[in-house]
Amino acid sequence: MAGLGADWARDWLLRTAAVIAEHRTELLALDRAIGDGDHGENLDRGFQAVASKLDGAEGTPADLFKLAATTLISTVGGASGPLLGTALLKGSVAVQGREELDSDALVALLTAARDGLVSRGKAEPGDKTMVDAWSPAAIAAGEAATAGASPAEVLAAAAEAAEGGAAATEPLVARKGRASYLGERSAGHRDPGAQSSALILRAAARAAGHP
């Protein structure tokens, strides 16, 4: 089966910029409820910067992810910039030098991204953070690849698991990030970082041709 190349990586990042812009207000509202109300603004600024940097950029998928990672780190600020930037940076290292990513490479990419988030943010699954989207996504991708799924199917499995993980943050009490200072008052709200991560992973599946 054919792997996913630089065209897919570029399309993923551009689709992400579009979908974050589209959901900017929703993400701001989620963050106002339990954070400091700037998540949609910061991510939108960061991914718009990624989209303009991609214009004319060449190379392997890893090269494009690395460019996106450093752009996010230097433009987003707050906590989500370094977190998503680190995830993409670690993901790019995992698939360094490959022109095309097969199912196993995509699992390596998502797993390294999840591990990067966990080591940078010190959050575990269940702490009500973006890890609650990335962790089930990496696990579901691994299971799909083991069962012989195509690259597009692996990404679809990851996106579905991320969406489920984001929804499952609603009843949780936050244990990391700004929301944690609210304690019990953080329950009943979906985590904005998990929600934006689910949007990002859905964009990856759509870029691979999966609805």
Next chain:
Amino acid sequence: MKKLVNDPKRVVEESVAGFASAHADLVTASSDPLFIARAGGATRGKVGLVSGGGSGHEPLHAGFVGYGMLDAAVPGPVFTSPTPDPIVAATKAADGGAGVLHIVKNYTGDVLNFETAADLALAEGIEVRAVVTDDDVAVRDSLYTAGRRGVAGTVLVERIAGAAAERGDDLDAVAGIAERVNANVRSMGVALTPCVVPHAGEPSFELADDEIELGIGIHGEPGRTRTKLVSADEVVDLLLDPILADLPFGEGDRTLLFVNGMGGTPLVELYIFFRRAAEVLGERGIAVERSLVGNFVTSLEMQGASITVLKLDDELVELWDSPLHTAALRWGR
């Protein structure tokens, strides 16, 4: 809300430009990436000290750049951490060849951006250590939160670690002194009013005319409880009890007592606070050997104050007293 600003989006850059112009004998500012460093550059062979964080807390941190304290400061947007790029640039500007200490308040965004910057600086051959301050006793259970916040005690860490660096201590020793100050300092604050972030234009939270918020962080974000306004002496007691119980401070301890204003409370009230706090410490047999009163870690125009108590020993007293020359604090030089 009336504010003396031009363009709300340019508040930080215009304020930094004014600060650098007013204190040109002490500091120089880079506008892109935005940071403030000592005039005359890094001191050869001395450990460099860099701190930073969201703006709106002035004079923290730029006001503490100068002899005996910081080598560089990185102001982010109002109440938002700076990104790693300016932190790396400030780290390079502060590096005199003996390594650089990052002093970081424990807020998730600050910690993550400084960690990323430290990785990048290391990749460029600069040795970086970080001390994360977390003196705020209002956050009770660090296991289930992002941990205690770094608040006014950060000023004492910056001052004493800065003095150790000026004395010629190496990077491990300066980091060790900073850790020791952080381990022996406790703070708690109160807000009487919210503040208005210039680009938001709305109060950051609601507080009724007769209410106060106890245990606020340096953005006015909630801590422990909201209660009815009581007398100054009673507020002091509500703040000081958790502080003293936490370390704990006890009879025979020697301390530095720091009453910090949040920006909108006049000195006349801060001294009423200090009077009661010193009285309580005296009743408990705790000696106040050094003191600091004023607006040093502010939250824009918020009315409120915080109390910080640092347990002293001979070495910390000597470092505290050593010559200091910054825009916001100066003595012995």
